[in-house]
Amino acid sequence: xxxxxxxxxxxxxxxxxxxxxxxxxxxxxxxxxxxxxxxxxxxxxxxxxxxxxxxxxxxxxxxxxxxxxxxxxxxxxxxxxxxxxxxxxxxxxxxxxxxxxxxxxxxxxxxxxxxxxxxxxxxxxxxxxxxxxxxxxxxxxxxxxxxxxxxxxxxxxxxxxxxxxxxxxxxxxxxxxxxxxxxxxxxxxxxxxxxxxxxxxxxxxxxxxxxxxxxxxxxxxxxxxxxxxxxxxxxxxxxxxxxxxxxxxxxxxxxxxxxxxxxxxxxxxxxxxxxxxxxxxxxxxxxxxxxxxxxxx
Amino acid sequence: xxxxxxxxxxxxxxxxxxxxxxxxxxxxxxxxxxxxxxxxxxxxxxxxxxxxxxxxxxxxxxxxxxxxxxxxxxxxxxxxxxxxxxxxxxxxxxxxxxxxxxxxxxxxxxxxxxxxxxxxxxxxxxxxxxxxxxxxxxxxxxxxxxxxxxxxxxxxxx
Numbered sequence: 512x513x514x515x516x517x518x519x520x521x522x523x524x525x526x527x528x529x530x531x532x533x534x535x536x537x538x539x540x541x542x543x544x545x546x547x548x549x550x551x552x553x554x555x556x557x558x559x560x561x562x563x564x565x566x567x568x569x570x571x572x573x574x575x576x577x578x579x580x581x582x583x584x585x586x587x588x589x590x591x592x593x594x595x596x597x598x599x600x601x602x603x604x605x606x607x608x609x610x611x612x613x614x615x616x617x618x619x620x621x622x623x624x625x626x627x628x629x630x631x632x633x634x635x636x637x638x639x640x641x642x643x644x645x646x647x648x649x650x651x652x653x654x655x656x657x658x659x660x661x662x663x664x665x666x667x668x669x670x671x672x673x674x675x676x677x678x679x680x681x682x683x684x685x686x687x688x689x690x691x692x693x694x695x696x697x698x699x700x701x702x703x704x705x706x707x708x709x710x711x712x713x714x715x716x717x718x719x720x721x722x723x724x725x726x727x728x729x730x731x732x733x734x735x736x737x738x739x740x741x742x743x744x745x746x747x748x749x750x751x752x753x754x755x756x757x758x759x760x761x762x763x764x765x766x767x768x769x770x771x772x773x774x775x776x777x778x779x780x781x782x783x784x785x786x787x788x789x790x791x792x793x794x795x796x797x798x799x800x801x802x803x804x805x806x807x808x
Numbered sequence: 809x810x811x812x813x814x815x816x817x818x819x820x821x822x823x824x825x826x827x828x829x830x831x832x833x834x835x836x837x838x839x840x841x842x843x844x845x846x847x848x849x850x851x852x853x854x855x856x857x858x859x860x861x862x863x864x865x866x867x868x869x870x871x872x873x874x875x876x877x878x879x880x881x882x883x884x885x886x887x888x889x890x891x892x893x894x895x896x897x898x899x900x901x902x903x904x905x906x907x908x909x910x911x912x913x914x915x916x917x918x919x920x921x922x923x924x925x926x927x928x929x930x931x932x933x934x935x936x937x938x939x940x941x942x943x944x945x946x947x948x949x950x951x952x953x954x955x956x957x958x959x960x961x962x963x964x965x966x
Contacts, residue, residue, distance in 0.1 A: 620827035621828075654925075657926060706889060706917065710874070711871070711886065715890065715928060762917075766922045775922075779826065782826075
């Protein structure tokens with residue numbers, strides 16, 4: 512399973528690196544954005560109707576300077592270069608729905624955890640994507656010392672910014688960084704525990720009642736999504752999660768906070784591997800100026 | 809680009825560290841112990857040094873010995889998790905008169921970690937002692953939990 516995971520990771524990475532290399536070696540004359548439509552609504556300055564000229568002519572009555580001071584002479588008017596019309600084109604927009612298969616691999620390393628996570632993202636504009644995640648966790652552990660049961664759900668919402676320079680605007684591959692807010696609600700209990708003391712030869716039994724808790728965190732993500740087959744994506748992401756607050760019972764943190772990870776840590780590193788399908792639902796109109804960017808003085 | 813493989817290796821190591829089974833390892837002492845160290849007081853408190861007693865014997869009254877005739881500068885003992893007080897016998901040298909220490913405390917059951925499970929933590933209220941060999945004592949920390957603190961210092965003048 513690990514081998515398959517690593518193999519898929521390397522395929523996805525190799526694909527993206529190839530695309531990045533292609534983007535870097537494109538010819539100088541090629542524009543990075545393919546023009547699919549041109550806005551012709553703006554009137555061209557050279558073809559302005561002759562009736563527009565009298566409107567800008569001098570006023571009928573000229574003001575006369577009677578103060579005796581010399582009037583300042585205006586410099587000769589320089590011709591204003593014609594403004595190029597904006598480039599307008601359409602990029603595919605849609606909903607990408609996926610399942611995080613790394614949660615199943617996690618069960619292999621931490622058998623007490625059972626997690627399911629569904630991810631979705633939707634394009635907001637050329638570079639920004641709205642990202643959502645919903646998930647469920649069940650934690651069950653039992654040994655000679657204690658028995659633990661917990662379950663809960665979580666949701667994250669945030670934005671991802673696509674860093675990838677695309678050769679073709681219809682391309683849907685992504686290299687992204689994002690920031691998400693996460694919220695989880697968890698219920699946990701310890702039906703029975705025993706505290707063994709060798710010196711006093713005692714066993715202290717006890718239990719911890721069912722407790723509800725909520726947690727809030729922020730996660731910073733970096734990852735990539737590659738279109739392996741038409742509308743079928745493979746993607747991985749690394750995430751650093753930083754706990755903002757949680758109201759776990761004093762003296763008893765949950766073993767797992769759904770979506771966050773270890774209940775006793777204030778920050779948590781994580782990796783996801785997502786298989787997703789893209790539903791092309793709409794098109795986004797992108798307007799870009801064709802004027803050369805002004806250089807900073 | 810040449811650092812890509814190194815970055816991936818670091819990421820994978822971090823992921824494996826994050827995937828550690830926390831229920832398998834207990835990195836804290838499950839039985840919370842009370843720590844006491846011995847200090848020699850000369851010049852009436854102006855010069856205090858750690859001291860080693862040559863033949864220390866320690867046990868809870870009616871229980872097995874924790875330390876028996878061993879050279880020690882500090883001792884660690886477990887408080888009774890089923891009672892609100894514990895009494896200990898402490899003899900520091902074969903020629904010295906033994907002392908009895910009584911600890912009164914509050915108990916609380918705490919979850920230590922997924923690997924360690926639960927433990928009883930104590931909050932010391934009072935320490936009562938005889939002063940045959942001991943000159944005085946000082947409570948440094950009242951909270952007896954899973955950290956290896958020295959909670960009490962015993963002072964001797966000789």
